[in-house]
Amino acid sequence: MHSEDSFSGVFEGQDFRIVFDYGWFSDDSFEGNVALKEDVVIDGRQAQFAFYEKLSTVNPTELVSAVYIPNIRLAEGDSDTALSFNVYYEDLGMKDEMEQLIMSLRLSGAEW
Numbered sequence: 395m396h397s398e399d400s401f402s403g404v405f406e407g408q409d410f411r412i413v414f415d416y417g418w419f420s421d422d423s424f425e426g427n428v429a430l431k432e433d434v435v436i437d438g439r440q441a442q443f444a445f446y447e448k449l450s451t452v453n454p455t456e457l458v459s460a461v462y463i464p465n466i467r468l469a470e471g472d473s474d475t476a477l478s479f480n481v482y483y484e485d486l487g488m489k490d491e492m493e494q495l496i497m498s499l500r501l502s503g504a505e506w
Contacts, residue, residue: 410483410492420476422462437501439463445489448482456482459492466501477501
């Protein structure tokens with residue numbers, strides 16, 4: 395989806411789902427029973443990483459590895475643009491792989 399102030403979407407894999415939101419109103423809250431939350435650096439930008447179990451009546455065992463990157467744009471004066479990137483999966487054995495996916499995000503190009 396693309397709206398006036400954001401670009402968001404979903405990528406579906408066989409065993410996981412990635413949901414992202416890039417824009418002014420990216421979600422900086424981690425919904426669920428947060429087991430881990432820490433400050434990290436991703437591609438030179440300060441970020442918050444979290445791992446949690448999503449509380450849901452549809453799928454109560456869904457696990458989430460997520461990152462929120464505030465102030466994602468390096469353009470001077472643009473402090474409102476952010477990125478939330480969440481990976482949903484059910485197999486705890488995938489946790490390390492999903493965290494590696496998040497930590498390998500690379501943000502390049504003139505728009506960043």
